[in-house]
Amino acid sequence: MTTLTREPETPTIQEPPFGVNEMRLDARQWVAVAAIVLGFMFLAPRLWKRVERFEPGPDYRIPYALSSDYWLYQRRIDSLSDPSVVPVLGDSVVWGEYVRPEGTLSHFLAAESSASGGRTRFANCGVNGVFPLAMEGLIDHYAGSLRDRKVIVQCNVLWMSSPKADLSAPEEETFNHPELVPQGFGKVPCYRADAATRLGYVAHRNLGFFAWVSHVDDVSFDQMSLPKWTLQQDDRDPPGTPNAWTNPLRRLTAAVPGEPANDPQRGPRSPRHRPWNARGTKPQHFEWVNPAKSLQWQAFQRTVRLLRDRGNDVMVILGPFNEHMVAEDQQPQYRGIRDSIAAWLTDNRIAHVMPDTLPSEEYADASHPLTQGYDDLAKRLLNDPAFATWLNTAR
Amino acid sequence: MERAAWYRERVPLLLKRVWVFAYVCFAWIFFRAASLSDALLVVRRIFTGVWSSPAIPALMVLLACLVWLYESLYESRVRPVLAHGLVRVCLAAAMILYLCLFSAGGGAFIYFQF
Numbered sequence: 001m002t003t004l005t006r007e008p009e010t011p012t013i014q015e016p017p018f019g020v021n022e023m024r025l026d027a028r029q030w031v032a033v034a035a036i037v038l039g040f041m042f043l044a045p046r047l048w049k050r051v052e053r054f055e056p057g058p059d060y061r062i063p064y065a066l067s068s069d070y071w072l073y074q075r076r077i078d079s080l081s082d083p084s085v086v087p088v089l090g091d092s093v094v095w096g097e098y099v100r101p102e103g104t105l106s107h108f109l110a111a112e113s114s115a116s117g118g119r120t121r122f123a124n125c126g127v128n129g130v131f132p133l134a135m136e137g138l139i140d141h142y143a144g145s146l147r148d149r150k151v152i153v154q155c156n157v158l159w160m161s162s163p164k165a166d167l168s169a170p171e172e173e174t175f176n177h178p179e180l181v182p183q184g185f186g187k188v189p190c191y192r193a194d195a196a197t198r199l200g201y202v203a204h205r206n207l208g209f210f211a212w213v214s215h216v217d218d219v220s221f222d223q224m225s226l227p228k229w230t231l232q233q234d235d236r237d238p239p240g241t242p243n244a245w246t247n248p249l250r251r252l253t254a255a256v257p258g259e260p261a262n263d264p265q266r267g268p269r270s271p272r273h274r275p276w277n278a279r280g281t282k283p284q285h286f287e288w289v290n291p292a293k294s295l296q297w298q299a300f301q302r303t304v305r306l307l308r309d310r311g312n313d314v315m316v317i318l319g320p321f322n323e324h325m326v327a328e329d330q331q332p333q334y335r336g337i338r339d340s341i342a343a344w345l346t347d348n349r350i351a352h353v354m355p356d357t358l359p360s361e362e363y364a365d366a367s368h369p370l371t372q373g374y375d376d377l378a379k380r381l382l383n384d385p386a387f388a389t390w391l392n393t394a395r
Numbered sequence: 396m397e398r399a400a401w402y403r404e405r406v407p408l409l410l411k412r413v414w415v416f417a418y419v420c421f422a423w424i425f426f427r428a429a430s431l432s433d434a435l436l437v438v439r440r441i442f443t444g445v446w447s448s449p450a451i452p453a454l455m456v457l458l459a460c461l462v463w464l465y466e467s468l469y470e471s472r473v474r475p476v477l478a479h480g481l482v483r484v485c486l487a488a489a490m491i492l493y494l495c496l497f498s499a500g501g502g503a504f505i506y507f508q509f
Contacts, residue, residue, distance in 0.1 A: 029484050036488040041495070213496055226497045230452035241450040248454075 045212035059101040071215035090154030094126030100267040103371035108378030129176030132300040137180030148311040159296035316352040
C-alpha cells in the first residue's frame, strides 16, 4: 500500500499590514508633503501681515503683554521706513517701565526737538526686560531692516551691577527672553536649558514662521497655544474651563492690540510712579562686574558693532543710572566702570553721550526715570553738543 | 463576556463599545497613577465627588472624531479614496502643519526684577 503524501504548500509571503491607520508615503509623496508645508510656512506670515492691521502711532511701543512677541517687534522695525525717524533701542528704561507712552524718552525727544523747529522724530523701540545679551539676539534676528540710518542705543550699567544681572553667575537662573540669548552650551553660565529647548529657540529665531505662530498665540490666545487655551481654567471652585467650547476663530482679530487705555501700573496716577526713596529705600552696595569680564558688556559691544556693520550711524546713551542709589564708598567703582565704557566708545569712534545723573526724585528705582526724569533727560540730550552734532549731521 | 450568548446577541454594538471604552479608561487609572493609593483615591472620587462638567474641549472632541471618521472610512467602501496618493499627501501635510501651528508652548511674559 502506497500512501500519497502531498508536499506542504509554501505559504505565500505577504507584506504584513502596517496597521489600521495605514499612512505610508513614498519618497515622491514626501517631497510633495515638504513642498506643501514649506509653502504654507512661507506664505502664511506674509498673508497675515496684509490681513492684520498694525498702525503704530508716534508714541507706539510694544505692549507689555507682547514683550516676547518678536514677530511683532520685527514688524515694528520694518514699519520704520521714514529715514527721518530715529529708532531708540534699549531695555525697559527706553520702553518706560513706570510711565505712559507719552511719558517716555522717545516722546520727549520728539516733543523737544519739534518745539525747537526740528523735524526729527524718535521711535520707541525698547523692549521690556531686554538686557544686552538678549538685545544682541533681538537685533541680529529681528531687526535686520535697521540699515543705513541713525540709531540710538541706550546702555544700562544695571546689567553689570551683579553677577546675577550679568548672567555670569554659575548658579542656574531664570531670566527674561531666554529665546534671544546665545544658545551654545556654556556661553551663558547660568542658562541651563536642555538641548531640545535650545534647538527649538534656534529654529524659532531662524524660521520666521514659528515667530509668527507665537505672535498669533500671543495676540489671540492669551499667550498660549490653542490646545492650552481651550483647557485654560478660571478662578472658580471647582475651576471651570470657559474656553472649552468657545469658537477659537472668533478670537482671531485683524488688528494688533495696543496698550490698555488706562494702565493702572503706569503713569503719574499709578502708585508705582513714585521716587525710589519714597518707600524708604537707602543707597545700596552693588556687586559690580568688571567690564573686562562682563557678559552683558561684551554683548553690548557686539550689538553696536553689528549695527555699525549694517551701515547705521550709532549714538550710545550711557545711562541715566541712578547714582543717588549707589552707596558713597562705591561711587569710585561705579565711575570707573562708567568711564571704561566711555573710553571704549571713544576708542572705537562711536558717538556717545553720558548725561549727568538726574535729580534723585526723578528716579523710580536704580535705572528707570519717572515722567519728569524723561523730560529732563530729553532736554539734556538735545542740549548736549555731541548729541546735537550727531543728530544734525546728514547721513 | 463574549462567550455568553446573551452578551453576543442581545447587547447592542454601541453599548459594547461604550463599555469597553469605560473599562479601558478605568484600567488606565491604575496604569497612570503614581501609586496604588493615588489610583484608589481617583476611583473613590469618581463615585463620591461632586459631578461637574468634564470640560472636554471641543478641539479634543473634534480631533477624536476625525480619527474615528478616518477609521470608519478606512473600513468602508471608500477605502480606495483614502489610499489615493493625493489624499495621503494632504493628510500628512495637514498633520505636520497641525503640529507646527498648535504645539508651541507660549506663556505670559513676566518681568523678572533684578
